Amino acid sequence: MGHPDTGREVAEETLRRAYAAIAPDDDPATSKGETMMIRHTGGCHCGRVRFEVTAPADLQVVECNCSMCSKFGFLHLIVPKERFRLVSGDDVLTNYQFNTGTARHLFCSVCGVKSFYVPRSHPDGFSVNARCVDEATVRSLTVVEQVDGRNWERHYPEGRGKFSQ
Numbered sequence: 001m002g003h004p005d006t007g008r009e010v011a012e013e014t015l016r017r018a019y020a021a022i023a024p025d026d027d028p029a030t031s032k033g034e035t036m037m038i039r040h041t042g043g044c045h046c047g048r049v050r051f052e053v054t055a056p057a058d059l060q061v062v063e064c065n066c067s068m069c070s071k072f073g074f075l076h077l078i079v080p081k082e083r084f085r086l087v088s089g090d091d092v093l094t095n096y097q098f099n100t101g102t103a104r105h106l107f108c109s110v111c112g113v114k115s116f117y118v119p120r121s122h123p124d125g126f127s128v129n130a131r132c133v134d135e136a137t138v139r140s141l142t143v144v145e146q147v148d149g150r151n152w153e154r155h156y157p158e159g160r161g162k163f164s165q
């Protein structure tokens with residue numbers, strides 16, 4: 001299908017447009033000369049759940065060994081709630097809660113994929129599954145931290161985590 005070498009160009013173009021979509025003063029982080037933020041899109045497998053998340057092109061993610069995340073292979077891209085927007089799928093999202101009930105594990109009731117959720121460590125933010133972010137705008141993906149979720153209270157003695165980017 002098409003030219004074999006156009007995939008890369010399409011990705012570059014998508015990335016360029018993603019950068020252009022955000023004006024410099026749209027996000028205070030960019031005006032301070034910090035990491036450039038772009039708008040990524042993503043969603044579940046069936047496509048009913050779609051979201052936008054503002055993050056760098058080089059995604060820094062966290063892995064967790066808790067009973068839930070280790071089964072999923074979830075790669076956490078944790079952002080303040082202002083940087084996440086649910087575009088569609090509110091009607092199909094199911095909320096699963098356990099243990100302390102703080103985390104809201106939101107999964108698509110049609111295809112079963114948990115593309116984002118409200119984590120116990122950041123109840124005022126969202127954890128997006130980096131595996132569910134559309135590839136076009138992702139330049140790189142690096143696991144920067146291992147969270148010892150099996151010993152949650154020891155890992156988060158203050159009862160919650162910080163936003164790192």
Ligand SMILES: [Zn+2]
Pocket residue numbers: 044045046047048049108109110111112113
């Ligand atoms: Zn789905």
